Amino acid sequence: xxxxxxxxxxxxxxxxxxxxxxxxxxxxxxxxxxxxxxxxxxxxxxxxxxxxxxxxxxxxxxxxxxxxxxxxxxxxxxxxxxxxxxxxxxxxxxxxxxxxxxxxxxxxxxxxxxxxxxxxxxxxxxxxxxxxxxxxxxxxxxxxxxxxxxxxxxxxxxxxxxxxxxxxxxxxxxxxxxxxxxxxxxxxxxxxxxxxxxxxxxxxxxxxxxxxxxxxxxxxxxxxxxxxxxxxxxxxxxxxxxxxxxxxxxxxxxxxxxxxxxxxxxxxxxxxxxxxxxxxxxxxxxxxxxxxxxxxxxxxxxxxxxxxxxxxxxxxxxxxxxxxxxxxxxxxxxxxxxxxxxxxxxxxxxxxxxxxxxxx
Amino acid sequence: xxxxxxxxxxxxxxxxxxxxxxxxxxxxxxxxxxxxxxxxxxxxxxxxxxxxxxxxxxxxxxxxxxxxxxxxxxxxxxxxxxxxxxxxxxxxxxxxxxxxxxxxxxxxxxxxxxxxxxxxxxxxxxxxxxxxxxxxxxxxxxxxxxxxxxxxxxxxxxxxxxxxxxxxxxxxxxxxxxxxxxxxxxxxxxxxxxxxxxxxxxxxxxxxxxxxxxxxxxxxxxxxxxxxxxxxxxxxxxxxxxxxxxxxxxxxxxxxxxxxxxxxxxxxxxxxxxxxxxxxxxxxxxxxxxxxxxxxxxxxxxxxxxxxxxxxxxxxxxxxxxxxxxxxxxxxxxxxxxxxxxxxxxxxxxxxxxxxxxxxxxxxxxxxxxxxxxxxxxxxxxxxxxxxxxxxxx
Amino acid sequence: xxxxxxxxxxxxxxxxxxxxxxxxxxxxxxxxxxxxxxxxxxxxxxxxxxxxxxxxxxxxxxxxxxxxxxxxxxxxxxxxxxxxxxxxxxxxxxxxxxxxxxxxxxxxxxxxxxxxxxxxxxxxxxxxxxxxxxxxxxxxxxxxxxxxxxxxxxxxxxxxxxxxxxxxxxxxxxxxxxxxxxxxxxxxxxxxxxxxxxxxxxxxxxxxxxxxxxxxxxxxxxxxxxxxxxxxxxxxxxxxxxxxx
Numbered sequence: 001x002x003x004x005x006x007x008x009x010x011x012x013x014x015x016x017x018x019x020x021x022x023x024x025x026x027x028x029x030x031x032x033x034x035x036x037x038x039x040x041x042x043x044x045x046x047x048x049x050x051x052x053x054x055x056x057x058x059x060x061x062x063x064x065x066x067x068x069x070x071x072x073x074x075x076x077x078x079x080x081x082x083x084x085x086x087x088x089x090x091x092x093x094x095x096x097x098x099x100x101x102x103x104x105x106x107x108x109x110x111x112x113x114x115x116x117x118x119x120x121x122x123x124x125x126x127x128x129x130x131x132x133x134x135x136x137x138x139x140x141x142x143x144x145x146x147x148x149x150x151x152x153x154x155x156x157x158x159x160x161x162x163x164x165x166x167x168x169x170x171x172x173x174x175x176x177x178x179x180x181x182x183x184x185x186x187x188x189x190x191x192x193x194x195x196x197x198x199x200x201x202x203x204x205x206x207x208x209x210x211x212x213x214x215x216x217x218x219x220x221x222x223x224x225x226x227x228x229x230x231x232x233x234x235x236x237x238x239x240x241x242x243x244x245x246x247x248x249x250x251x252x253x254x255x256x257x258x259x260x261x262x263x264x265x266x267x268x269x270x271x272x273x274x275x276x277x278x279x280x281x282x283x284x285x286x287x288x289x290x291x292x293x294x295x296x297x298x299x300x301x302x303x304x305x306x307x308x309x310x311x312x313x314x315x316x317x318x319x320x321x322x323x324x325x326x327x328x329x330x331x332x333x334x335x336x337x338x339x340x341x342x343x344x345x346x347x348x349x350x351x352x353x354x355x356x357x358x359x360x
Numbered sequence: 361x362x363x364x365x366x367x368x369x370x371x372x373x374x375x376x377x378x379x380x381x382x383x384x385x386x387x388x389x390x391x392x393x394x395x396x397x398x399x400x401x402x403x404x405x406x407x408x409x410x411x412x413x414x415x416x417x418x419x420x421x422x423x424x425x426x427x428x429x430x431x432x433x434x435x436x437x438x439x440x441x442x443x444x445x446x447x448x449x450x451x452x453x454x455x456x457x458x459x460x461x462x463x464x465x466x467x468x469x470x471x472x473x474x475x476x477x478x479x480x481x482x483x484x485x486x487x488x489x490x491x492x493x494x495x496x497x498x499x500x501x502x503x504x505x506x507x508x509x510x511x512x513x514x515x516x517x518x519x520x521x522x523x524x525x526x527x528x529x530x531x532x533x534x535x536x537x538x539x540x541x542x543x544x545x546x547x548x549x550x551x552x553x554x555x556x557x558x559x560x561x562x563x564x565x566x567x568x569x570x571x572x573x574x575x576x577x578x579x580x581x582x583x584x585x586x587x588x589x590x591x592x593x594x595x596x597x598x599x600x601x602x603x604x605x606x607x608x609x610x611x612x613x614x615x616x617x618x619x620x621x622x623x624x625x626x627x628x629x630x631x632x633x634x635x636x637x638x639x640x641x642x643x644x645x646x647x648x649x650x651x652x653x654x655x656x657x658x659x660x661x662x663x664x665x666x667x668x669x670x671x672x673x674x675x676x677x678x679x680x681x682x683x684x685x686x687x688x689x690x691x692x693x694x695x696x697x698x699x700x701x702x703x704x705x706x707x708x709x710x711x712x713x714x715x716x717x718x719x720x721x722x723x724x725x726x727x728x729x730x731x732x733x734x735x736x737x738x739x740x741x742x743x744x745x746x747x748x749x750x751x752x753x754x
Numbered sequence: 755x756x757x758x759x760x761x762x763x764x765x766x767x768x769x770x771x772x773x774x775x776x777x778x779x780x781x782x783x784x785x786x787x788x789x790x791x792x793x794x795x796x797x798x799x800x801x802x803x804x805x806x807x808x809x810x811x812x813x814x815x816x817x818x819x820x821x822x823x824x825x826x827x828x829x830x831x832x833x834x835x836x837x838x839x840x841x842x843x844x845x846x847x848x849x850x851x852x853x854x855x856x857x858x859x860x861x862x863x864x865x866x867x868x869x870x871x872x873x874x875x876x877x878x879x880x881x882x883x884x885x886x887x888x889x890x891x892x893x894x895x896x897x898x899x900x901x902x903x904x905x906x907x908x909x910x911x912x913x914x915x916x917x918x919x920x921x922x923x924x925x926x927x928x929x930x931x932x933x934x935x936x937x938x939x940x941x942x943x944x945x946x947x948x949x950x951x952x953x954x955x956x957x958x959x960x961x962x963x964x965x966x967x968x969x970x971x972x973x974x975x976x977x978x979x980x981x982x983x984x985x986x987x988x989x990x991x992x993x994x995x996x997x998x999x
Contacts, residue, residue: 130372130595131379133583134811134860135619139372139594181862182804183583185381218809245810248860253616253651262810262819262827269819429942431906435949438909438938445940457942459953462904462960470854472893473875473886474976477798479967486959507856519797529966533959576855583859621817625853631892633919635821643817673921706938711923732937739936749939 015039017349018105018115020093020292023051024072024335025327026121027079028342029349033119034084036350041113042079042087045288049076049089051123056148059155060203062195062230063335069155096296100322100352116353117322118296119345120306122288124328127178127186127281135249136177136279143257143274144250146177146281147196154203161275167208168275172259173197174247175217179282179332186303190282191332194221197280198234205238214241214274216261245270250277282332289329298323306330316345324349372595375415375588382584384416388517389539397523398516398537401492403544408552413588413598419542420552421499423453426491427546430502431463432662439706440665441501442752443690444546446704449754450697451556456496461487464500466508467663471627477515481526484512489535499544503661506545507577510585513539543585545578547660550689551587551600554607561608562698563721568610570692571654571684572602573644573668575661576621601660601689608696613652617643623671624663640671645682656685656717658692670711685714701725702732703752778846778885786842792877793833793841793870802869806830812858812867824851826858826867833870841874846885849874882975894980897973901984904952904960909935909945958995961988 015038019030022044034040046055050072053061058068079085088109095106096118106112126148129138138144142162153159161168175197179190194217201213220242222231234240247261256273263270285293285304293300299307299319306318306325316324324345327338393400403419412418425448433440448455465483469475491498500506516523516539527537550557579586579598592599592606597619602612623639625632645668648654659665669686676682691705701707701723707714718725735751738744793799812826813819819826829848832840849871858867878886900906914925927934935946942950964970965988974981992998 128373131375133862135596137594137596139370139590140596176809176862180807182864183381183862218807244808245814248811248814249619251616251618252614258616260814262813264808264810264813264827267813267825269814269816429950431949433949434940434943435905435907435909436912438935438940438943441943442938442940457940459942459951460956461950462952462956463900463906463949465900465906467906468896468900470872472890472897472976473872473879474890474897474972475969476876476967476972477796479964479969482963482967483960486963490956515798515801518801522797525967529963532966533962535959576857580856580859619815619857621853621855621857623817623853624855625818627850627889627893628853630896631889635818637919639817639821643820670917670920673923674919703937703939708934709923709927711921735937736930736933739933746936746941746944747939752939 014102014114014116015353016041016113016115017117017119017346017353018043018103018113019119019121021051021121021123021288021329022049022079022087022089023121023123023327024053024075025123025329025338025342026051026119027075028339029119029121029326029346030085030087031079031082032343032346033350034082036346038084038350038353040085041115042085043091043093043107044087044089045092047090049079049087056126057152057155059151060199061335062192062199062226064229065199065203093292093295101355103322117324117349119342119349120289120292120296120298120318120323120325120329121327121342122292122329123286124283124289124332125286127284129177129279129281131184132177132279133181133183134247136174136247136277137250138279141250141252141257144277144279146279147193147200148281150200150278154200154207157207159204159207168211170272170274171201171204171211171213171276171278172247172272172274173201173213173215173278173280174259175215175280176246177279177281178284180218186282186284188303188332189221191221192334193280193282195226195230195334197278198222198226198230198240200278201240202230202234202238205240212241214243216243216245216247216259218244218246247277283328285329292329296320296323298325316341316348322352372590374411374590375413375595377415377417380414380416380584382414385513385517385585386541389513389541392517398527398539399492401488401497401538401540403541404497410548410552410587411589413584413586416584418548418585418587420544420548421497422553423448423455424496425455425499425549426494426496427455427457428461428464428487428491428498428500428505429457430505430662431467432666433501437662437665437669437688437706437709439691439704439709440662440688442704442706443688443694443699444501446694446699446752446754447550447557447690447697449749450560450694450699451553456494458490458494460490460493464502464505464508466504467626469508470504471630477522478525478529480508481512481516481522482529484509485516485526485530485537485539486533486535488538488540489530491540492538497544498540499546499549501546501662503545503547503575503578504663506543507581509543510582513543514582545600545660547578547600547689548587550604550693554604554693557604557693557697558607560697563696563723565608565610565696565721567720568656569613569652569654570605570610571613571615571648571652571657572605572618573622573657573659573664574598574601574618575659575664578660601658604689604693605658608693613654615648615651617647620644622659622664622667624667626663629663629667636667637671637674640667641675641680641682644668645672645675645684646680648684649681654684655720656687656692656714658687658689660689672712683712685712685717686710687714695721695723698753700732700752701728703735703747708732778883781842783838786838789845789877789881790836790838790841792881793873796873796876798869798873802866802873803830803833804863804865806834806863806865809862811860811862812865815857815860816853817855817857818851818853822851824848826852826871829867829870829874830861830865845874845878846883849878850885850889876972879972879976887976890976894977897977898980898984901961901964902987903948904957905949908948910947954991955995958991958997961992962997
């Protein structure tokens with residue numbers, strides 16, 4: 001058996017790559033694996049494709065403010081049109097046996113399928129703000145919303161104060177909701193919320209020019225080009241106010257919301273009326289990720305994400321050889337991370353099913 | 361401002377205890393008991409179950425309770441503790457009021473720091489051992505004691521050196537190291553039992569507007585151990601006190617400083633009183649008055665009742681917009697069930713004027729005060745030594 | 755500093771109303787370090803101090819931060835940085851502003867600035883810092899009350915000169931105290947010198963706890979006179995009960 005090259009065909013191995021999840025990660029992994037010559041089956045539990053950006057009606061992506069629907073539409077078309085890709089929607093994986101090169105997977109749609117490699121692309125879900133240990137009142141006040149609720153309104157070009165239906169005069173974003181918190185148990189940073197909030201802040205300023213927009217943060221995490229493409233324009237062009245000091249309570253006063261925090265620059269408690277408060281909710285493993293981890297027997301970390309060994313430089317390996325992971329199923333990821341890791345997973349999966357050595 | 365959670369828009373799913381982000385301290389207690397390190401006093405049956413912040417259930421004993429009293433209550437607002445006992449007696453429940461009980465000494469600890477962890481833990485477990493000796497299960501009257509005892513429980517479970525030291529001290533007293541299975545605040549008992557109070561309610565409270573002040577030491581210390589309910593405040597704030605007030609038919613009005621401390625300050629109420637007085641007035645009473653204009657404000661802690669009740673006199677003299685009667689949930693429930701406002705609720709010890717409230721409740725305070733004045737006269741004449749429970753109708 | 759015997763101004767927002775920050779003793783760095791090491795050695799320290807990313811939630815929730823120039827965030831930051839000089843200042847001044855309400859336990863890092871302050875105060879008291887004695891002037895009657903009766907307050911403490919700002923009701927209570935205390939059903943409440951009747955045996959046990967845990971030594975640091983009085987009462991009681999300490 002040669003090492004590293006494409007070569008011998010082992011008997012009774014399956015050449016199929018199974019991709020679980022048809023969000024951005026799954027779509028890209030499927031497209032690339034098929035483009036590299038493999039047969040790919042995508043299994044998606046929802047009725048439609050596109051994953052979270054479509055299911056939750058994202059407006060613009062942080063990537064150049066491109067319409068999520070448009071960008072995802074292209075990704076979906078590319079995968080659907082790619083020869084070698086078969087997609088089964090409204091279908092779930094229910095069981096698995098075998099090992100790398102020879103998996104037998106049972107599906108909710110009926111007959112079991114063979115696969116030589118599996119790619120988990122089941123992504124994340126947004127943190128439920130009802131579990132937050134600060135007092136944000138998401139389940140008490142209609143005008144306290146999440147990033148997801150805001151995306152829907154922005155996509156419809158109808159960003160309003162939910163309780164009145166009127167355009168808001170003052171909007172606040174609260175960062176790190178459900179992340180970076182030992183009391184909740186989600187100690188990690190969810191990576192994308194600072195970028196998304198700043199993007200939404202800009203969109204609100206564009207759609208509702210009379211609104212003053214505030215972002216209350218612990219740190220602004222504007223990695224790489226987000227700093228100059230999003231953060232600086234938000235402050236300089238769009239006059240979004242970034243204030244260091246997170247909010248601890250949201251209550252109602254005189255028919256409006258009032259937020260309470262510390263303006264740490266001034267070193268004083270502050271109390272400000274707001275019309276709408278947007279909670280920048282972080283990422284948690286999705287139900288699909290949790291279930292697949294259990295069914296496929298892959299290790300998860302203490303947060304329930306699929307474990308990538310921290311000392312490993314392999315960004316897509318799981319604890320089970322032949323099963324790969326991409327995107328937010330293994331931890332907070334932005335779109336760049338997801339698409340890159342989908343490519344890496346696809347390449348490694350294809351190499352495996354062609355009976356080359358499993359590459360390190 | 362409405363209190364009803366916004367069901368039409370979104371409904372909070374009941375928290376799944378499997379997802380709880382904290383340890384379950386009771387499991388650790390039982391482990392330590394199995395290892396022979398301490399004794400855990402079990403909640404007696406029958407008990408009721410309530411839900412705490414992360415969806416776990418908490419056992420609340422119905423009766424056979426050992427009443428861990430509060431200094432400030434018994435000393436300065438005795439209608440508070442009297443009402444707690446009265447509620448038990450009205451329902452025909454068996455309880456015990458011990459003399460073998462010290463103060464929790466938490467006020468001293470938080471105010472003066474002339475104490476330390478072993479002393480505080482020692483005082484706590486001595487009281488718990490005393491309860492165990494009687495076979496009655498401790499029920500804590502003061503929210504400060506309650507919060508502090510939750511803290512002590514956490515420290516004893518997690519610090520073997522503290523445990524050893526305290527066990528040693530208890531040994532010198534001839535007592536074992538005891539912790540109860542649950543640390544129960546009486547307002548949690550009131551919450552669990554509220555439907556039984558409603559059954560015996562004789563006054564109509566539907567015309568009352570109430571503001572609720574939740575005690576910091578009840579829900580901010582060891583946060584997972586406090587009662588929450590997805591139907592009350594959408595599960596976002598503790599349900600204790602509010603649920604009971606609503607069950608009695610009164611309207612709970614929200615106000616924008618709900619989570620603020622009352623300003624008791626522990627040492628401040630004695631030696632830096634302008635802080636306590638100003639804070640209680642400006643951050644709580646005036647806000648409640650302006651935003652909710654309640655007939656009464658109800659709370660469930662000794663320090664909170666004292667602070668809110670006593671801090672209004674001076675501001676009133678300075679024409680501030682104050683003047684809200686203050687009482688505990690126990691007194692409020694007792695009044696609803698026909699308890700005598702003076703023999704039981706001892707409202708004459710309160711500083712704020714609660715007579716308009718009593719009138720609105722439909723209680724003839726004039727007649728009640730006449731009866732009570734006659735009691736006082738009989739005591740002064742030496743005809744009776746004390747008022748009895750029979751005089752209080754239970 | 756406002757005490758019960760003065761008539762404090764209403765709604766003063768005067769930091770001078772608290773302990774004056776310039777009136778504590780300067781000591782060598784080694785002494786400040788020694789005090790800080792004592793704080794860290796306390797078994798509760800690891801429960802109260804993790805790391806701080808200066809989110810400000812503690813200050814936002816803090817009642818004292820609204821009234822005093824006080825910041826639980828600065829307490830946590832000073833501790834995290836082990837800024838011994840600043841900690842010594844705080845131990846002599848800021849810590850007495852804290853209301854010990856634990857609203858700051860909302861900290862997402864799970865710090866407890868209020869808890870840190872509890873330890874800082876105890877170290878100040880144990881080491882006899884003059885500022886702690888000053889902060890606790892007017893408080894000794896509470897210590898005396900708990901040690902001699904087993905309850906921290908009592909009905910007979912409701913005297914008009916002790917609580918002038920609570921209104922004329924206090925006078926009414928004090929004038930009718932004995933009768934009023936009889937006019938309530940609970941048997942344990944029929945006392946004016948304690949909040950409830952505490953049995954002698956119980957009081958003895960409390961003394962032993964305070965003795966063996968070292969609290970009596972702390973009281974000696976705060977107020978020697980008080981310590982002597984309490985020791986007399988305690989020793990007599992313990993002798994009667996057959997204990998020798």
